[in-house]
Amino acid sequence: MALRFAIMTALLDDEMSGYDLARAFDKSLGFFWHASHQQIYRELKNLSERGWVAHRAERQAGRPERHLYHLTDAGRGALDAWVLQDDRMRLQESKDELYIKLYNLSEHNIDYLAGRLLARREAMMERLYLYERIRRRHYGDPHTLPLRRKGVYLALQSGISQGRQYLAWVDEALELLAGAKEELPASALSVDPA
Amino acid sequence: MALRFAIMTALLDDEMSGYDLARAFDKSLGFFWHASHQQIYRELKNLSERGWVAHRAERQAGRPERHLYHLTDAGRGALDAWVLQDDRMRLQESKDELYIKLYNLSEHNIDYLAGRLLARREAMMERLYLYERIRRRHYGDPHTLPLRRKGVYLALQSGISQGRQYLAWVDEALELLAGAKEELPASALSVDPA
DNA sequence: ACGACCTATGCAATATTTTGCATAGCATCT
DNA sequence: AGATGCTATGCAAAATATTGCATAGGTCGT
Numbered sequence: 001m002a003l004r005f006a007i008m009t010a011l012l013d014d015e016m017s018g019y020d021l022a023r024a025f026d027k028s029l030g031f032f033w034h035a036s037h038q039q040i041y042r043e044l045k046n047l048s049e050r051g052w053v054a055h056r057a058e059r060q061a062g063r064p065e066r067h068l069y070h071l072t073d074a075g076r077g078a079l080d081a082w083v084l085q086d087d088r089m090r091l092q093e094s095k096d097e098l099y100i101k102l103y104n105l106s107e108h109n110i111d112y113l114a115g116r117l118l119a120r121r122e123a124m125m126e127r128l129y130l131y132e133r134i135r136r137r138h139y140g141d142p143h144t145l146p147l148r149r150k151g152v153y154l155a156l157q158s159g160i161s162q163g164r165q166y167l168a169w170v171d172e173a174l175e176l177l178a179g180a181k182e183e184l185p186a187s188a189l190s191v192d193p194a
Numbered sequence: 195m196a197l198r199f200a201i202m203t204a205l206l207d208d209e210m211s212g213y214d215l216a217r218a219f220d221k222s223l224g225f226f227w228h229a230s231h232q233q234i235y236r237e238l239k240n241l242s243e244r245g246w247v248a249h250r251a252e253r254q255a256g257r258p259e260r261h262l263y264h265l266t267d268a269g270r271g272a273l274d275a276w277v278l279q280d281d282r283m284r285l286q287e288s289k290d291e292l293y294i295k296l297y298n299l300s301e302h303n304i305d306y307l308a309g310r311l312l313a314r315r316e317a318m319m320e321r322l323y324l325y326e327r328i329r330r331r332h333y334g335d336p337h338t339l340p341l342r343r344k345g346v347y348l349a350l351q352s353g354i355s356q357g358r359q360y361l362a363w364v365d366e367a368l369e370l371l372a373g374a375k376e377e378l379p380a381s382a383l384s385v386d387p388a
Numbered sequence: 389a390c391g392a393c394c395t396a397t398g399c400a401a402t403a404t405t406t407t408g409c410a411t412a413g414c415a416t417c418t
Numbered sequence: 419a420g421a422t423g424c425t426a427t428g429c430a431a432a433a434t435a436t437t438g439c440a441t442a443g444g445t446c447g448t
Contacts, residue, residue, distance in 0.1 A: 001433080001434085002291045002294060003434080003435095005291075005294055006294045009294050009297045009298060012297070012298070017396075017397090018396080018397070018398090019395065019396050019397080022396095030287070031286075031287070031288060031293075032287065032288040032289060032290060032293040032294070033287070033289060033293075033294065034284070034287050034289075034435095035435085036435075036436070036437090037396090037397085037398090038398075038399085038435090038436080038437085039434080039435065039436085041397065041398055041399095042398090042399095045398090060395090060396090064395080064396045064397055064441090064442075064443090065396080065397085066395090066396070066397095067396090067397080079298065080298070080300075080302070080303075083295045083298045083303045083306075083307075084302070084303055084306055087291065087292070087295075087310050087313075088291065089290075089292075089310070089313060089314060089317065090228070090289075090290060091314065091317050091318055091321060092225070092288055092290070092318070092356060092357075092360055093224070093225070093226065093227070093228050093289070094225060094226040094286055094352070094353075094356065095226060095227060095228075095284070095287070095289075096226060096283075096284060096285075096286070097196045097199075097281065097282065098281070098283075099225075099226040099227075099349045099352065100196060100199055100200045100203050100226070100227065101277045101281075101345075102345035102346070102348050102349050103203045103206070103342075103345055103346050103349060104203060104206070104273060104274070104277045104342070104345065105341055105342050105344060105345025105346075105348075106274075106341060106342060107341065108274070108278070109274075109277045109278055110341070112277075112278055113277075113345075116281050116283070119281075119283060120283060120285065123283065123285050124285060124286070127285060142370060143370075143373065147299055147300060147301065147304070147374055147378075148297075148298070148299050148300060150299060150370055150371075150374055151295075151296040151297055151298065151299025151307075152296070152297050152299075153370075154296050154299075154363075154366075154367045154370065155293045155296050155297060157363065157366065157367075158288070158293065158363050158367075159288075161359050161362070161363050162286060162288065162356065162359060162360075162363075163286075164359075165355050165356060165358075165359040166286055166356075168355065169348075169351065169352050169355050169356075172348075172351065173348045173351075173352075176336060176337075176344060176347075176348065177344075179337065180341055180344055184341075195403080195404085197404085197405095211426075211427090212426080212427070212428090213425065213426050213427080216426095228405095229405090230405080230406070230407090231426090231427085231428090232405090232406085232407090232428075232429085233404085233405070233406085235427070235428055235429095236428085236429095239428090254425090254426090258411090258412075258413090258425080258426045258427055259426085259427085260425090260426070260427095261426090261427085
């Protein structure tokens with residue numbers, strides 16, 4: 001339901017192709033909504049049938065045409081109405097299997113889990129770097145932004161502070177795991193040459 | 195896929211009924227995984243068929259029987275194996291429609307959105323209070339905990355620091371929105387007696 | 389030259405999640 | 419006395435999301 005409106009929101013400023021949208025959902029928008037290209041193409045078809053978006057084709061040499069989508073007036077109206085409706089509040093749900101796996105922490109998986117935490121750390125660093133760059137470039141002083149862009153800023157800012165918090169947590173987690181490993185009885189370790 | 199293992203994880207310590215599990219998914223566990231009772235009953239059936247959990251019935255006067263589920267040895271094995279497999283890393287995705295709605299911030303919806311933010315603030319305060327109480331009671335000094343409970347602590351700690359970060363963000367958002375409202379031209383406000 | 393990866397679109401099958409409904413008795417509030 | 423809400427279970431349909439496949443030419447590295 002909301003993906004539909006997320007797509008329309010992305011089309012507020014520019015016309016975009018399905019491919020562009022998929023790119024956007026990988027990047028900035030992806031912090032609070034994830035969508036594969038298959039989902040996006042399906043929704044675009046659906047939105048076209050409803051008359052909420054329309055597209056024009058752009059020919060390209062040697063490549064498939066790009067279908068550039070834009071909001072229609074009806075779409076804009078539907079989006080405005082949706083914003084004021086149906087707030088299905090669901091508090092931050094961090095749906096990452098790794099948390100469940102941490103509940104199962106043991107000698108057998110401690111190294112594996114520490115490795116997975118490290119991988120998340122890397123990925124989050126990269127994303128955070130991207131977000132902070134965007135903020136620096138386009139949202140330097142939030143108070144001077146036009147109203148709508150203040151909202152975009154807030155979403156971005158949420159991504160940034162969640163990202164920082166996440167990194168701090170991962171570091172704490174890795175430290176605790178490292179400390180725990182030292183305390184493990186020798187029997188649980190692999191061959192020790194000492 | 196992972197819900198199945200989340201349920202088994204919840205059964206590591208105690209036997210539980212579907213109802214108990216639903217309760218647990220509403221509370222602490224719900225931070226990183228949400229599941230309705232319908233989903234849970236379906237999964238329990240599925241897990242029983244696989245032989246990963248089993249149950250005994252407990253009669254109660256005037257009420258439906260409670261089916262108390264516990265892990266089988268096979269279930270324990272499957273869970274251990276899963277922890278070491280298939281890490282489908284997906285970075286923190288904060289799937290809340292409100293972020294999309296913030297992208298659409300305008301004079302017409304600013305009050306509504308501020309109200310919705312406030313509602314989330316209340317709900318998060320409550321959850322945070324619960325988590326902090328749990329931590330104080332059961333996870334006072336993480337370094338002295340047995341290994342598995344260190345993992346549980348880390349998940350809990352993630353919930354707490356995310357919750358705090360979220361509250362700080364909501365406050366920042368509400369302030370920015372309040373400031374923005376003052377700057378709105380009079381034409382956008384309702385009748386002003388001044 | 390060959391493989392890997394990027395642009396660009398889309399269908400189909402499966403898996404997961406949500407929503408609506410159904411039953412049933414007890415407790416508590418008004 | 420009636421309404422609401424809690425315990426306790428579960429089926430079925432609809433909406434969403436994931437995974438696998440398919441096509442097609444371009445670029446870049448080895």
